[in-house]
Amino acid sequence: MADLHVAINREKGGIAGQVAAELRESIRHGRLAPGTRLPASRDLAADLQVSRGVVVEAYEQLVAEGFLVSRVGSGTQVAQVTAPRPHAPAGGVEQHAPYYGHRPTSPDLGLFPRERWLASVKHVLATMPGDALDYGDPGGVPELREELAGYLRRVRAADVRPENVVIVGGVAQGLSLILHVLARHRRQLLAVEDPTSHRQTPLLRRAGADLVPIPVDGQGMDVERLRAQHADAALLTPAHQYPTGVVLSPARRAALMEWAREGDRTILEDDYDAEFRFDRDPVGCLQGLAPDRVILSGSVSKALAPGLRLGWVVAPAHLAEAVRRARGELDLGSPVIEQYALAHFLRTGGYDKHLRRMRREYRRRRDALVGALAEHLPGVRVRGIEAGLHVYLDLPEGWDESRVAAAALDLGLAAEPIGIMRSAAGPPAVVVGFARLPARRAAEAVQGLKVRMSGQSID
């Protein structure tokens, strides 16, 4: 037992706990090998100048945990069951960082209304009953479902009552849950827009969908092409298509509804970017048109922050109930304090006020970017500017979209090439987010892009 070093800090107290911790570490790191006999408690106590009871307590602790075994007549030994910890990768945390980094779709989080949000949290913590902090309804707190139903009726023309609303952790989880419910008995053939967000694809597949890409043209998803395919359901971003920026046209809306009705099919509406329509009032959601056919998903990710992970699903009552139940069998629901805070934020007008402010600001930034592009890169055609936080840029023939996206990123402009979002090759294009580009920096950014791409353009 020569190398049984046990360091004790007598001032800290909890001596038995310290002895146990030292021995535990020695066993873990192999300094005390399996089978090693420990000194009798009396002897170790004398060595450490502590009472025997302290050593006995430490030994008992480690016996209870399984690091030591104690058998009558053979003293206390290091157990056999402990294996040295496998080698851990160095460096720890930064390896995770690139995972979900900057996106062209992120809002300007520097403008998150911290003070007002804190005021709502404070109000909630001062007034909520204690039981509201217990296991709650997996479908969300009633106050928020009520506020959201009112908001969506008012702002999105949704046809919704509180019992149609399920609170979820964002559109991603909303789609996961909806597809889990729809695909409970068999996998679903899900029509998706082409191009579409490549980030969603693994999630949709995992939740039970096989994807059927349907081309998007200047009016949105091509419903005639949709009719030519088999599909159980269709997922769309009607308010502002990602990535093309197209707003689904009235004719397409009608055709889509007819397709859904005649085949008893479901529309999944991702109410993407709906809050930011610049040239007119936002178009009401599809759900308001056919609440029996459409399941609406939305979130506060664009209006407030993705990090809040707060969203909603609006569905016919029986499906809302199924989604809620699925949530109860998955994670028991969203955290409650921020649900109450959002309800308060909506009720007191904080949400509307913030949206008005952001709409003005984003419009200014969009105008600056579009103006700078027209001036400095006239060969680039800009699309999808009626709404949302990104624009779609058709590049001159011969430009390499990946190089453009990389150069834009380099200049601090969130950008992605279209190639990764579509099923077939096509003319070069990139999607560029402008939410974080201050208006005063737009010209400089576009000029920088021009410099970096010079020599690439054919003309």
Added chain:
Amino acid sequence: MADLHVAINREKGGIAGQVAAELRESIRHGRLAPGTRLPASRDLAADLQVSRGVVVEAYEQLVAEGFLVSRVGSGTQVAQVTAPRPHAPAGGVEQHAPYYGHRPTSPDLGLFPRERWLASVKHVLATMPGDALDYGDPGGVPELREELAGYLRRVRAADVRPENVVIVGGVAQGLSLILHVLARHRRQLLAVEDPTSHRQTPLLRRAGADLVPIPVDGQGMDVERLRAQHADAALLTPAHQYPTGVVLSPARRAALMEWAREGDRTILEDDYDAEFRFDRDPVGCLQGLAPDRVILSGSVSKALAPGLRLGWVVAPAHLAEAVRRARGELDLGSPVIEQYALAHFLRTGGYDKHLRRMRREYRRRRDALVGALAEHLPGVRVRGIEAGLHVYLDLPEGWDESRVAAAALDLGLAAEPIGIMRSAAGPPAVVVGFARLPARRAAEAVQGLKVRMSGQSID
């Protein structure tokens, strides 16, 4: 079943939901008493002139909610847990209470440290960089993983580094994700304790596990019985078994590790109630003994509040990475503000301080309840009192555990009969939570129970 009136509006649709709602209301209002057997789904379907699937769906719904219990070979019965809620505070909140309502496992939420929690949220909102509110690492914010790794090393003797930690929305989601990962290629045979929490069963099945119940005796799960079965993994609550309250013995720990090692099997450790050990230092978690074999799940649900929906998974690095990826394909992670708040709360000692306070208070409440039982109901044997927020009561022969649980609930004591938690019949017992029972009210509650049960006891 003469008085089973189920009104259906065929025009409204959602027939299964209507049937479920009607039954739920009947149970809530006592028209269907606890223990009542429901008609076979086939018979009820014929009565109502609906398809059998509709009735099965309604029954499943109510089983999932906890209004009904279903056991192979004994049909579907009204559960005991759904007695009318004792005394709800006025205002909006009570309507969601019955769903995952009062449980014997809930902490006293009246003592949630609102001021200190608000201070942490305030600190976070004043100091976090804007980008922290963006789409983040689905595995959790680095600061919290770091703090938790330190905390779990220190308090639970876990062998953990930040890269082993994945932040999740509570133990339920942790188990969902782990099982999704383990069952990606084929469903897992998962050994579970018998008796076990009946609430977890649907979640485990849904996530890909077929359950193999293994009896729990006075030392915890019977590992010899486990060896006699086929299982890929085992799920245990070693720190304080639910419902029996048993702490897994050292010998069983060793045997369990051997079982895991020799068959390359995985242990899922639910670190249930680990914070509340009353008679001595808590026993370190199993994970600390065999970090390569054990996946630890824990949460703040007992220490702070279930409504925060904050928990963690600790796993070997490659599995932690897989769990994190699974989270990224499910809902993109937990809300970030409260993750930062918890990191701050841990770092500044708020968590430890709150736990110390609660441990003292719960110990007082436990002592009061155990004392009152010894005095007024000496025929009841009390088990599992070393730790946790509930006790296990062996009832005198001939007592009806369902009646005892209902009477206890009536007195405001969260209680559940054991029958719904075990696979085979056994002597009558109930589990009773004492976290919300003030010490000064214990005698009164137990005397009330005695009065209600008088005439039931044989002696």
